[in-house]
Amino acid sequence: MWQGDDLVGFVDWDTAGPFTRERDLAYVALTWVPLHARHVVVAQGFTAFEDRYRRLHLLLDAYGYEGDRSAFGLEVADRAQKNAEFIRRHAEGGEQVFRTLLPFAVNLEQAVAEIEELPDSFWVRA
Template identity: 65%
Template sequence: MEEQRLPGGRTVGAVRIGNAVHRPVQPWTSAVHAVLRHLEAVEFGGAPRALGMDGQRREVLTHLVGETVGEDLPWPAWVYSDTALVGVGRWARRLHDATESFVPPPGARWLAGQTWRPGLVIGHHDAAPWNAVWHEGELVGFFDWDTAGPSSREFDLAFMALAWVPLHARRLAERTGFTAFEDRCRRLHLLLDAYGYDGDRSAFGNVVAARARTNADVIGRMAAGGDPVYAALEPVAADLRQAAIEVEALPAPFWSPAGD
């Protein structure tokens, strides 16, 4: 069968062959496959299934059917719809609940995330529009699980707030087509409500800023190690550092639901 290059995502080398996606193997692939097999076992529907390896030693995954943002700007209108935002919050809650019972295999290696310990969940860590699949008016799920790894719930959710509210750097949000900056407070709490977040929202801004800086540091570390994909993402790291500054400048009432 013919290989079809897949648009979207942050990595290179992903191709579709029939109904499967073939991607280069990474040092963390076996750990990610353990997560995906766990999600399949608990019937979580918002992630691809791990099918093993092909003859070229590429990982093979099921293909999530639907629309992606591709590589053009601005992004499609569905990205910043309330429906998408609610879908992301609910998807995140299902993922975190589903991975409470996950125990990594011995020696698991992760690209991102903390050292696993009981009480942590597995975060996708890059559940952003560029990794989302949309079909028939609903969020299907997310692909590109390379960054999946142990996380607290709020740390993974913080990245989704950066990407979907969006609390990312204003200059980046504008390039993607977002203009309703005065609506971001409402959108933040819509996301948190959809998740069922019961943490201290007044402290959530600190988590978002820390999350942005952590992502920037990961990109910098991988780029310094010679990874060409992450070297190309160094402008993204600059946007993330700017996002942290802008998030820290938001007024205290921004983090409180209306009426509190």
Template identity: 50%
Template sequence: MIAVNDHTEQLAGGWGGTVLRTGGTVRRSTGHWTPAVHELLKHLESVGFEGAPRVFGVDSEGHEVLTFIDGQTAASAEGWPAWLRFEANLVRVARLLRRFHDAVKSFRPGPELQWRDGRRGLRDGEIIGHNDVSLANLVADSTGRIHSLIDWDNAGPTTRRRDLAYAAWHVVGLHARDHARARGWSKAPDVARRLQMFLDAYGLEDHEGFVDDIIACIGEAVRSCRVAVQAGDHGAWPFVALLARDLEFVCQHRSALEQRNHAMRA
């Protein structure tokens, strides 16, 4: 076991539990998924992927111990910082996600490893994805350049396109007007143009049906929030309406999103 240092600082964020910083390490609450996530992070280190924390183990109080990735996050800022909306960072996130997907394609988790959603193993065509590439889980340097992903607790079996669709929803800014305004957009972004930039930066060859992938992703998030509310998590209730409006927004703009991407690929 790794000893707990007395000099600790509680970090902002960490919806999944306690997040403490001790020097150059972060200590976080664990769950049944932690051994699987640690194997994933060890694999990423072994193949040279630099956009994720490294694993040290578990401390004497049962917290996982990871490297602290220095930089700015949305949780450490007042509101949603401007650098999250930069087009240069839109491109950086897409390329970061592509590097991660390429790095993880050789990872074959053992059948004993269970992910947060209860899944084990991989089906044909699946990879282990991050599954939560949202603005809150991005780290930027002092100049606002995004370089890393944090909070890997939701990692698990998925496909490249599903992982990419979830990221596109958040990073492109595919939100209803009130949601976009709350995230710092003083005027509506050109989401069709931003989506095309994002997918081109990732290097997605087949754009056909990708807007439907995003719609399916948001729909699943809405359903998950409703299930949480039904289970007694009343804190999830505000998100049901918020995400439902995002879903309606993308459905209403489906043609424009598809046409822009098809035109740019022609």
């Protein structure tokens, strides 16, 4: 959403559903910090991996997140895993659109593995 020349918000309806605020915020962190698989975000032009800690906590602070940030890491990984499972389930059910998205499911699963490798200190605000 734009206000004049300024981006003031965005709406992503692809995975819309009745989620908790942590679940929605987890997807935002996955895609905008970004915590997605390295090869995915490098292809999009992001290479400042050392800045992800600052970006994550800036996002959480700006959002007013007061939850357990260590547990938030688990939420990000679980959100990515559930999205991958959703794609796979529908692809296996014969839905062509989701068959086309199978490489995206693989990328999400790689993101989960990379998120799980982050040190505990990544999730805790200094």
